[in-house]
Amino acid sequence: MTVAPGATATVAPGSAPPVWRQAAGAFWSGVWRDGDSSFPVYDPEDGALLGYVTDASAADVDAAVTSVAAAVHEGPAWPAWSRREALRTAASLIRERRALFTEVISREGSKTVREADAEVSRAVETLRLSAEQAGRLTGETLPFEDTPRGQDRLGWYTREPVGVVAAITPFNDPLNLIAHKLGPALVAGNGVVLKPAETTPFTALAFTAVLLDAGVPAERLAVVPGAGSTAGQALVSHPLVDLVSFTGGHRTGNAVARAAGARKTLMELGGNNCVIVLADAEVSRAAQAVVAGAFGVAGQNCLSVQRVFVTAELAERFTDEVVTATRLLRVGSKRDPLTDVGPLIEEREAVRVAAWVEEARERGAEIRAGGRRDGAFHWPTVLTGVPADTRLMTDEVFGPALVVNAFDSVDDAVRQANSTEFGLQAGVFTGSLDAALGLAERLRVGAVMINDSSDFRIDAMPFGGPKRSGVGREGVRYAVEAMTEPKVVAIRRC
Numbered sequence: 001m002t003v004a005p006g007a008t009a010t011v012a013p014g015s016a017p018p019v020w021r022q023a024a025g026a027f028w029s030g031v032w033r034d035g036d037s038s039f040p041v042y043d044p045e046d047g048a049l050l051g052y053v054t055d056a057s058a059a060d061v062d063a064a065v066t067s068v069a070a071a072v073h074e075g076p077a078w079p080a081w082s083r084r085e086a087l088r089t090a091a092s093l094i095r096e097r098r099a100l101f102t103e104v105i106s107r108e109g110s111k112t113v114r115e116a117d118a119e120v121s122r123a124v125e126t127l128r129l130s131a132e133q134a135g136r137l138t139g140e141t142l143p144f145e146d147t148p149r150g151q152d153r154l155g156w157y158t159r160e161p162v163g164v165v166a167a168i169t170p171f172n173d174p175l176n177l178i179a180h181k182l183g184p185a186l187v188a189g190n191g192v193v194l195k196p197a198e199t200t201p202f203t204a205l206a207f208t209a210v211l212l213d214a215g216v217p218a219e220r221l222a223v224v225p226g227a228g229s230t231a232g233q234a235l236v237s238h239p240l241v242d243l244v245s246f247t248g249g250h251r252t253g254n255a256v257a258r259a260a261g262a263r264k265t266l267m268e269l270g271g272n273n274c275v276i277v278l279a280d281a282e283v284s285r286a287a288q289a290v291v292a293g294a295f296g297v298a299g300q301n302c303l304s305v306q307r308v309f310v311t312a313e314l315a316e317r318f319t320d321e322v323v324t325a326t327r328l329l330r331v332g333s334k335r336d337p338l339t340d341v342g343p344l345i346e347e348r349e350a351v352r353v354a355a356w357v358e359e360a361r362e363r364g365a366e367i368r369a370g371g372r373r374d375g376a377f378h379w380p381t382v383l384t385g386v387p388a389d390t391r392l393m394t395d396e397v398f399g400p401a402l403v404v405n406a407f408d409s410v411d412d413a414v415r416q417a418n419s420t421e422f423g424l425q426a427g428v429f430t431g432s433l434d435a436a437l438g439l440a441e442r443l444r445v446g447a448v449m450i451n452d453s454s455d456f457r458i459d460a461m462p463f464g465g466p467k468r469s470g471v472g473r474e475g476v477r478y479a480v481e482a483m484t485e486p487k488v489v490a491i492r493r494c
Contacts, residue, residue, distance in 0.1 A: 024051060024053045024054065024201070024202065024205055024225075025053075025054045025205075026054045026056050026064070026223055026224050026225060026226075027205075027208055027221070027223045028060075028063060028064035028067050028068065028193075028221075028222035028223075029218075029219060029222075030218035030219055033054065033060075034054055035054040035055060035057065035060060036057070037054075037055045038052040038053055038054055038055050039053060039055045039198065039225075039227070040052055041053055041198075041199070041200075041201060041202065043107050044109070044110060044199075044343045044344065044345050044346055044347075045333060045334055045342065045343045045376065050107060050108055050202070053201045053202070053205075053225045054225055054226070055225070055226045055227065055230075055231075056195075056224035056225055056226035056231040057226070057230065057231070057234075058230060058231070058233075060224055060226075060231070061224050061226075061231050061234035061235050061238065062234065062238065064193050064222035064224050065164060065166075065193050065235065065240050065241060066240060067219065068164050068191035068192070068193055068219070068220060068221070068222050069164050069191065069240040070219075071191055071217065071219035071220045072163055072164060072190065073163065075217070075219055075220075076217075078189060078217055078220065080135070080137060080187075080189070081134065082215070083131075083134050083186060083187045083189065084131045084132075084134035084135070084187065085131075085215065086186070086214045086215040086216045087127050087128075087130050087131035087134075087183060087186065087187055087214070088128070089213075089215060090210050090211050090213075090214035090216070091124045091128050091131070093210045093214055094120060094123055094124050094127070094175075094207075094210055095120075095124050097206075097210065098117065098120050100206065101123075101175060101206060101207075102116045102117045102120055103116075104202050104206055105119055105174055105175055105200075105203055106334050106335070107202075107334075108174070108199065108200045108201075108202050108203065109171055109172070109199070109200045109203075109345065110171070110172065110297055110298055110300055110334070110343055110344060110345050111297055111334065111342065112334045112336075112337075112339045112340070112341075113334060113335060113337055113339075114337055114339075115296065115297055115342075116334075119173060119175050119176050120175065122173075122176040122179075122459060123175045123176045123178075126176055126179040126183055126459045126476060127179055129183070129459055129460055129477075130179070130183030130184055130186070130187045130476050131183075131187060133188070133476060133477060133480045134187050136477075136480075137158075137159050137188065137189075137480070137484065139156055139157040139158040139159055139486065139487075140156065140157065141154070141155070142155045142156060142157060142488065142490070144490065152492055152493045153491065153492050154490070154491055154493070155488060155489055155490035155491060156488075156489055157486040157487060157488045158486070158487050158489070159188075159484040159485070159486055159487075160484060160485055160486075160487045161188050161189035161190040161483065161484055161485075162188075162190060162242040162243045162264060162483055162484060162485055163190060163191070163243075164190065164193065164240055164241050164242050164243075165185040165191070165192045165193070165241075165242065165243050165244075165245055165483055166192075166193050166235045166236055166238070166241045166243070166244045166245065167182060167185065167192055167194045167195070168194075168195050168232060168235070168236070168244070168245070168246045168247070168248065168256070169181060169194070169195075169196050169197060169204070169247055170197050170247050170248050171197040171199045171200040171300075171345050172300045172301060172302075174196065174197065174200035174203035174204065175203050175207060177247055178194065178196065178203070178204055178207055179207070180474055180475075180476070180479065181194070182211070183476060184476055184479035184480040184483055185245070185479075185483050186211075186216060186220070187480065188480050188483045188484045190220075190242075190483055191219075191220040191221070191222075192220070192222070193222040193223075193224060193235060193241070194208070194221075194222065194223045194224070195223075195224050195225070195226065195228075195231050195232055195235050196225060198225070198226070198227060198228075199345055199346070201225040204223055204225070205223065205225075208221065232256075233259055236256050236259045236260045237259040237260065241263070242263065242264065243263065243265070243266065243483060244256060244260045244263065244265045244266070244267075245265075245266040245267075245479070245483075246265070246266070246268075247267070247269075247302075247474075248269065248270075249269065249396070249398075250269040250270060250396075250421075250422075250468045253269040253470075253471075257471075264482070265471050266472040266473075266479065266482050267471040268463065268464055268469070268470045268474055269469055269470045269471075270302045270396045270398070270422060270424065270468075270469065271302050271303065271306075271396060271422045271423070271425060271445075271454075271465065271469050272306050272307065272393075272394070272395060272396045272397075272420045272424075273303060273304060273305055273306055273307070273424055273426060273445075273454035273455075274305070274306070274307040274308065274309060274416075274417045274426050274427070274454065275289075275290055275293075275305050275307075275308045275309070275426065275427035275428070275429065275453055275454060276308075276309050276310075276410075276413050276414075276417060276426070276427070276429070276439060277308065277309070277310040277311060277314060277318060277429045278311055278410070278428070278429065278430040278432070278435055279311045279313055279314060280430055280431040280432055280435075281314070281429035281430050281431065281451075282429070282431070282451075283314060283317055283318050283321060285429070285451070286318065286451075287318055287321035287322045287325060288321075288325060289427070290305050290308055290322055290402070290427075290453055291322055291325040291326055291380075291402075292453065293453030293454060293455030293456075294380070294400070294453075295326070295340070295341055295380040295400050295402070298341050298342055298343065298344050298378070298399065299353075299380075299398065299399045299401065299402075300345065300349075300398050300399065301398075301455065302396075302398075302424060303424065303425055303454055303455045303456075303457060304398075304454070304455060305402060305427065305453050305455060306392070306396070306397055306401070306402065306403065307392075307402075307403045307417070308322075308402065308404045309405055309406075309407045309413040309416055309417060310404060310405075310406055310407070311406070311413075312406040312407065312408055315404075315406035318404070319368065319382070319404050322369075322382055322402070322404060323368045323369045323382050326370065326381075326382050326402075327369050329341050329380050331380070341377075341379075341380055341400060342377075343375070343377045344378060344399060344400075345376075346376060349376070349398070349399060350373050350375065350376050350377060350378040350399070352399070353378045353381075353397060353399035353400070354373045354378060356390075356391045356397055356399075356401065357371055357381055357392070359390055359391060359392075360383055360387070360390045360391075360392050360403075363386075363387045363390055364385060365383045365384065365385050365386040365387070365390070365392075365403075366383065366385050367381060367382070368382045368383065368384055368404075369381060370400070378399055378400055378401075379400070380400045381400060381401045381402065382402050382404060383401065383402070383403050383404070384403075384405065385405065386403045386405060388416065388419065393419075394419075395420075396422060410435075410439070414439065417443055418442075418443065418444045421467050422467055422468050423444045423445045423446060423465040423466040423467040423468075423469050424445060424447075424454070424464070424469040424470075425445055425446060425447045425448070425449065425454040425455075425456075425457075425465065426443045426445045426447075426449070426454050427448070427449045427450075427453045427455075427456075428440070428443075428448060428449070428450055429451055430450075430451070436450045436451075444467065445466070445469075446462070446465030446466065446469065446470075446473075447461070447462075447463075447465070459475065459476060460475060460476060460477065462474075462475045462477075463478070
């Protein structure tokens with residue numbers, strides 16, 4: 001389905017764009033469109049050009065939002081049962097097209113083929129959970145008789161869609177995080193305008209085709225690939241957008257909030273996650289979980305383990321096991337099913353991670369494993385003795401670097417754990433339920449994983465955290481609640 005710049009092509013069943021084509025378009029009003037300009041998409045592993053994608057302009061975004069708003073507010077009704085069936089069908093289609101999505105996710109992003117395949121399964125689950133919410137869009141009766149002012153009245157509230165949802169998604173989970181925004185938004189009865197990450201737009205286009213094939217009304221869906229400074233800015237500031245759902249870095253989140261103004265937002269802004277290992281922990285279990293949680297997707301995960309605080313009496317043994325497991329990880333091509341760690345999304349990100357590691361080393365930290373960079377690849381790196389005011393301790397590294405520091409008291413561990421401006425998730429390893437629950441109460445995070453790393457999540461749980469980690473909660477049920485509003489109906493008896 002290649003069309004000339006500025007031309008259009010009406011959508012039809014089975015119209016999924018090829019994995020790579022010379023010009024991949026935007027979509028709105030039931031039409032695939034190739035704009036007047038485009039941007040290239042590269043494989044971060046070797047710099048190979050994968051294709052070009054429409055670079056949506058502010059005018060394109062305006063047309064897309066306006067068309068979706070008209071469909072939601074003036075178009076035909078889309079009943080809940082039909083939404084449920086469309087999302088169930090979409091889940092089945094993604095399962096059927098697993099090989100396609102695995103290739104797209106891995107080629108344009110950072111994930112190995114094993115990680116990409118696992119993400120496909122996650123997205124199927126997210127859509128299934130979203131479909132189930134169609135039967136839970138219920139309200140309740142209101143207690144008018146509980147007050148004298150309510151005499152001779154009865155009433156209830158229902159949950160209504162907010163209207164138009166602007167969804168802005170990152171590169172690191174290019175399929176499942178789109179499913180986490182579009183699944184809840186659509187099942188709630190909204191229209192959606194999606195702006196995917198510039199580095200991973202092909203996954204979004206393939207997912208759009210799936211939704212259309214599954215029966216999502218084409219007029220309620222739009223995709224506008226493009227730069228954050230143009231397409232993103234135009235989208236979040238558009239007056240017809242009712243809610244902005246954004247996942248990305250805190251700095252960009254601030255810009256989104258400024259552009260969105262006084263409207264509903266749902267934002268997940270990252271973390272600097274810690275694990276605390278107490279004296280009675282199972283050391284080998286903790287070490288294996290930390291390594292897996294730190295270096296999956298080359299550390300480019302908002303839930304990645306970045307800091308570990310281990311009691312001094314276990315520090316050397318634990319660190320030795322972490323270092324040994326880290327050195328066994330295989331760094332290499334994403335296409336190799338034996339690869340554990342692939343490249344970062346861009347070489348400049350690997351350069352940045354290397355600079356943070358070097359800063360810590362210059363300040364007295366010891367590099368116990370890794371510390372090597374080659375192009376976009378940065379080897380999984382373990383450091384000990386990292387000063388508290390280095391960037392590896394205070395900021396989100398979003399790369400394959402892990403700090404392991406010893407502590408003398410639990411109070412000290414909690415203080416260090418809570419010392420960052422983030423609070424997404426944490427892990428605690430201990431054999432004592434009392435100790436685990438005590439730490440869970442004291443850690444200022446959105447979730448505490450007991451005897452697991454901070455990296456664990458199921459798609460049904462509320463997801464987010466205090467401080468700079470976000471606004472509101474994602475997770476299917478909780479996103480549906482955020483993307484709907486209660487409407488009260490009250491009747492006065494004559």
